[in-house]
Amino acid sequence: MAIPSENAPLRTVRLAEKDQAKLLAALERAGSSFDENANRRRVRVPLNGTVIVMIDGHNGNATKYAVVPRNLSSQGLAFIHGQFVYAKQTCRVVLPTLRGQWVAVKGTVLHARHIGGIIHEVAVRFAETIDLAQFVGLTPEQDERHKRERVRSGLPAEGPLDPGAATGRLQGHVLLVDSLEVDRRLFAVWLGGQGLSIGEAATPAKAIEQFERVAPTIVLIDVRSKQGDGLEFARELRKRGYAGPIAAVSSDEAEATQAAVMAAGCNAFLAKPCARPTFVQMIEQLLNFDPALSDPTSQTPIVSSLAGDAQMAGMIEKFVAGLGPSIESLAAAKRSGDVQALQTVCQELKGSGSAYGLPPLTQMSRLALGQLQASTPDLVAVGRAIDDLIAIAKRVRVK
Numbered sequence: 001m002a003i004p005s006e007n008a009p010l011r012t013v014r015l016a017e018k019d020q021a022k023l024l025a026a027l028e029r030a031g032s033s034f035d036e037n038a039n040r041r042r043v044r045v046p047l048n049g050t051v052i053v054m055i056d057g058h059n060g061n062a063t064k065y066a067v068v069p070r071n072l073s074s075q076g077l078a079f080i081h082g083q084f085v086y087a088k089q090t091c092r093v094v095l096p097t098l099r100g101q102w103v104a105v106k107g108t109v110l111h112a113r114h115i116g117g118i119i120h121e122v123a124v125r126f127a128e129t130i131d132l133a134q135f136v137g138l139t140p141e142q143d144e145r146h147k148r149e150r151v152r153s154g155l156p157a158e159g160p161l162d163p164g165a166a167t168g169r170l171q172g173h174v175l176l177v178d179s180l181e182v183d184r185r186l187f188a189v190w191l192g193g194q195g196l197s198i199g200e201a202a203t204p205a206k207a208i209e210q211f212e213r214v215a216p217t218i219v220l221i222d223v224r225s226k227q228g229d230g231l232e233f234a235r236e237l238r239k240r241g242y243a244g245p246i247a248a249v250s251s252d253e254a255e256a257t258q259a260a261v262m263a264a265g266c267n268a269f270l271a272k273p274c275a276r277p278t279f280v281q282m283i284e285q286l287l288n289f290d291p292a293l294s295d296p297t298s299q300t301p302i303v304s305s306l307a308g309d310a311q312m313a314g315m316i317e318k319f320v321a322g323l324g325p326s327i328e329s330l331a332a333a334k335r336s337g338d339v340q341a342l343q344t345v346c347q348e349l350k351g352s353g354s355a356y357g358l359p360p361l362t363q364m365s366r367l368a369l370g371q372l373q374a375s376t377p378d379l380v381a382v383g384r385a386i387d388d389l390i391a392i393a394k395r396v397r398v399k
Contacts, residue, residue: 042073043073045132047136049277050067051079053065055090072095073132074131078122080122084114085120087111089108092105092106096278103311106128107125109124110125176198176220177200177201177203196217196283204233207219221233221247223261234261247266247268248269249271249272250269258370259366260370284305285357296391316356319352326393327390330390346389358396364392
């Protein structure tokens with residue numbers, strides 16, 4: 001078996017999305033997870049998606065968990081967890097901002113209460129007050145209340161927790177190609193105010209017309225368009241010499257679909273439905289796209305797009321250090337023909353690559369997984385994909 005990467009977060013709550021939603025709704029009806037009256041008065045907002053929580057152990061090591069968030073306030077986070085944790089344990093909560101970046105916030109476990117089975121609800125108190133508007137969209141009423149909270153805490157009415165974490169306005173033209181108008185509008189709204197110009201097309205044919213009029217910086221396609229094959233459109237763009245980044249979205253998360261996306265010349269894949277921070281983060285990463293980074297034959301060093309984020313520096317350094325054992329595991333599993341071990345390591349790298357600002361690692365892992373999980377694997381193609389993944393991983397640097 002391959003050696004599991006110590007950098008991969010542990011998922012301790014394995015519930016379907018609809019069951020998670022039911023559980024969160026039931027907890028919301030039951031009341032606040034914080035017992036203190038002062039906290040009850042604070043603005044608390046739902047937080048969708050996955051949050052990374054690193055809980056410090058008594059031996060000085062931290063265990064990383066991918067948890068299900070319940071709600072967020074300016075002073076804490078409540079989340080669902082499949083393990084018991086003790087009050088007063090210190091931790092770090094890694095939150096995705098609305099601009100697609102990540103901010104690590106120090107905190108302390110306030111309490112953990114048993115819900116049912118192995119599931120607990122955990123409340124964490126932050127060491128410093130955050131600006132909620134940096135992480136979630138607030139209603140005008142919530143925004144006004146939140147600003148008053150910050151002023152009472154001796155902070156400016158608004159502003160990011162870490163000024164260095166917020167980037168300037170983005171530049172470029174995004175072409176959205178999706179037969180569903182509601183999805184095109186949603187993505188356009190999510191990118192609104194970022195400084196990007198946006199073009200929309202319902203069909204690949206209309207998209208080609210726009211493509212010829214305005215050269216896009218990024219192209220976003222729906223894989224299973226009702227009015228044309230999105231992947232065929234991606235292949236057509238490559239035939240026309242377009243070298244810019246292409247991202248694909250789909251409700252089909254099968255590894256075979258993701259591998260087909262990459263084989264068609266796309267540079268990123270995102271499953272529908274997706275959260276706004278994840279979507280914006282993908283766009284920001286693609287704006288820094290360099291074709292050489294995804295070329296296994298290139299010698300260009302690959303550095304995380306989040307390398308300039310002081311909050312992420314330590315985590316990225318640890319992740320890069322952990323790539324050595326992963327490379328050794330891939331090489332050993334390839335020599336022994338251990339398909340299961342190869343799938344395990346590829347799956348870990350696929351999930352971690354983009355999270356640490358290394359999309360080429362995720363992209364090549366998807367390609368390898370697609371070859372490994374084919375109904376009749378081509379051993380020559382599998383070996384080539386693993387060699388390419390190892391080549392990409394070896395080029396990753398801290399800075």
